[in-house]
Amino acid sequence: MYKLLAGLKSYLKWQPIQTDNAIFRLHNSFTTVLLLTCSMIITATQFVGHPISCIVSGIPTHVVNTFCWIHSTFTMPDAFKRQVGREVAHPGVANDFNDEDAKKYYTYYQWVCFVLFFQAIACYTPKFLWDKFEGGLMRMIVMGLNLTICTREEKEAKRDALLDYLIKHVKRHKLYAMRYWACEALCFINIIVQMYLMNRFFDGEFMSYGTRIMQLSDVPQEQRVDPMVYIFPRVTKCIFHKYGASGSLQKHDSLCILPLNIVNEKTYVFIWFWYMIMLVMLIGLLLFRACIIFMPKFRPRLLNARNRMVPMEICRSLSRKLDIGDWWLIYMLGRNLDPAIYKEVMSEFAKQVEPSKHDRTK
Template structure:
């Protein structure tokens, strides 16, 4: 390597982060140059020390799977874990259906091997019908059609379609938040990862997050004036009928809409499967629990019969022969167990999604709960003592943070812990009190109280 190459290599290395004994040393001027929107992206380079790579390396795969931090664990239960479960079921059923032999028909002795293969194939692609062994086989075609089972060929497709439906709200959430002017995932990720860094890096990270949030909150304000604008701003404080980036409730309104989609999707899929299977699938789980409560053996279900009948015709020279064969569907052994689990899982996810939606409505839509949330942390930090602090706390919640700012803090608490939320609120409170406009208002209030 030439001397000029060595100098250029050293020059480039001085522009990067240096690692020494597991701690990261950065040049402070790289964070003080301007206030670009890429500040949080640069913070990710030093928040987690390289010394922790050996410790956290085994969790790399899970971290990629878990994805982002811009929602809560109920949302991830819907769009991540439920999707993974449904895709696994799709692979299991597809392997048995397209690699193995999903159907076996009992053919007459005079059938050759090629005729047996033909019978299996034609009965698989056509809908078989179920008749209990205690009943006579219907003679009319219309009666047979009412007993047809036409879902087993499409089970992999419907499971994949279900997985896609669970992913749609997450896709919409990330598309809509991309234009909100704030990187939710980066804020919550950096706040959560400060639990594993040195105290100096932790404090510096929190300060940069606060500065980033302050610029976002300032840029999202409405600087126009007018009676209609003031009216819309007043309405937006109490309900989400008026929504906009300038009114401080854009993220909250979108998030509540996404929550509603998660809940509707989980409940609606029970009815979708009811139409797809052509049976009373809505009460399937209750029937299973009833059999288990009575101590009865769980045998073949009429919804997923394993022995069915198939009618087909063979055209020969000068005549058409009709054949009826008895077939066994091993694939329904898997379908039965899969859809039993899917029923209980959908009910479980529906209940949690509904409860989570109501909790978020209770905590975010009502004004007094948002203010109470901030007051709790201000009391912990001993910032809520005088009458002036109480008045400023309301302005801090309604005029500075507003609904979207409190929503971001709640997301940090859901994905990290309340200790970080407390530190962020303390830094935001000090940042708010040190603004020139608010310092002037505080001095006037103090003078009036002295008089």
Template sequence: MYTAVKPLSKYLQFKSVHIYDGVFTLHSKCTVAFLLACTFLLSSKQYFGEPIQCVSDFSNMDFVHSYCWTLGTYIMNYEEPLLQLSGHIVEKNYRETINRSLEMNLLYIAENTTPLLNVPKDRKYLRYYQWVVLVLLLESFVFYLPAFLWKTWEGGRLKHLCLDFHSNVGKQSEDQMSKLVHYFTSNYKETHFRYFSFYIFCEILNFVIGVVNMLLLNIFLDDFWSQYVEALKAIPSYNWNEWTRMTSRVFPKIAKCEVIRFGASGSPNVYDNLCLLPLNILNEKIFAFLWLWFMLMTLLAGLKLLYRVVILFHRGLRFQLVYAKARNMTKSELESALCNFSYGDWFVLMRVSNNISPEIFQKLLNQLNAARHGKLDKV
């Protein structure tokens, strides 16, 4: 199994220069790696077998498997029963009895149904499993889009500014420090503003992708999220019967399939088949994790945007963030080093600080202060 996902290990390797922050990395790189790993596993028959296996009286079983996979299997579509009597919730044992009855009736219409159960409406055809691998693959491309755009727009700027500090020592490192000081004392405000704007656009895109992805998956899996809330509630209490019942509505492991064959006189012969869907054992776990992961990523992306707004309009907080990294440096000296810094300049400086050692960053601030000695305009 490791062989199938081994190519992703290079994708997750840490680079010497980080052009993404932690939230960006989780959203674009870790999510993409997980989606691709799930795609590889679901596509590997040697690990989980055939995606569908049917039992039938029909002689040509290959035809039955292809027919049921192509045209879709089905279960019976029941409404969720309102288990309530005279304003009081029924007892737990009675609820479990009804739940078992409902679970069995996902395949068969029972005439003697309990009056608390709604009458089954119709067949619920399962055709989504044909698209699961393609959807996961498409999601991986969509989640990678912000990282791809930022890598293109970033243009290797941080690598040009910071990489030599990782590979050079002595005089070469001093020359690179001089270039870095000259860079931050030059007027690149417009360039840095575009640099910051592109990064913010990618962070907004991360948030939008997270929200739209959950909405589309909810449509793709027929009200998936609302049903999985109840399923996930059963995990902390180890109520696996409830977990199985709820997940079987979205990812049933067994379903029915009717193959219709016309006789010599044109009369239809219906072959009733029972089909196993082994991959749904994996699908229910994958999408349960994705449900939590997408919620977390969307929340973190939203909080990151809120953080950006606060930083953008709070100059004092920006100063304090740099001051927290400025060791043995007074506020007046730091104000001198950062005089006339715009928000874009500050953003690039903080990105540089994340890619060099604290000692080198301290030396950079000291040399900026020396280069701007006597210019005490505040940030």
């Protein structure tokens, strides 16, 4: 298990050349590692040990365990509201009186590890797409200028090459910026869709999962009903039918304990809170991107905040002369270049770049 989890650390390695945002990496890298870790832990718990243990008389226990694990178990929803120890033996466990409509079957717990794996793939997809779209452009034009360990002649040659690229490729980076912002929007869509699908997967219980757990702290101890047992019951029922010695049909009512659901419930409590945090951060990120796109006067301040060594006059000049794609490229360059080199490049670039059509008409 340790070796499997250690293999995930490569997803969290620090990248010397950054082409994305911290929130973007949290969604793509950290959330992917989180979901894969949960999937591996639940898989190990499911296949190493006893994910289900049923109590039944007259039948070999391993037969009933296998049958109930494959064919699912059930609870009686109205029994969750009854007092444990007086009216019912366990939450959700009561006599079904052969009423099939009153039963709630649980079939999803054995699929949780697979669902988490596919959720991890969905979270990694925006990063995969952006890496394909970006194509190593930032690494190519930085050329090691994020490090200062090079000779003066080499540094000047690379700086001139970078400046030459920026001048020759003005107004050719709009698609570059739009693709990245589309990948950020895809992160937001992914979180929304995943939360909706998890809610469907858990029969409409997931959306209020964390809220009910937080509300539990305000309820007196004697009145508490753990909301997690509605989604992941620890004790359930299972009916096993077989033929008797004379061929008559026999019904065996078994009580099943699901230790795996202890792991499942804690996993999804954390996932619920993390997805809510990611949702808030992504909404804020998209609003921030909207300000960049639709409020041009906001751009010089951001450019100056990226590197205080670049004077505000140069930031205003560049923001006025460049379109949104070129502005985004130099904004990201500020994260990857040595600050002193970045100041030199931006100062020279502001002098040599042609003003935009909108600037010339003023």
